[in-house]
Amino acid sequence: MTETFVLISGACHSGWTWRLVAERLRTAGHRVLAPDLPGLADGDDPRRHSLADVGDFVV
Numbered sequence: 001m002t003e004t005f006v007l008i009s010g011a012c013h014s015g016w017t018w019r020l021v022a023e024r025l026r027t028a029g030h031r032v033l034a035p036d037l038p039g040l041a042d043g044d045d046p047r048r049h050s051l052a053d054v055g056d057f058v059v
Contacts, residue, residue, distance in 0.1 A: 007034040
């Protein structure tokens, strides 16, 4: 059975944090999403985003 996994990074990290886990899950045939949260992508200014912004993005 194929599952979908949404991997959410913690503070000061981004989707790249899950690279090794995501590769293993994909190899096993699963769909994996590991988004960069607002303010944590390269070049983003995290001060422009509130915790509410991040929560809204995830939902």
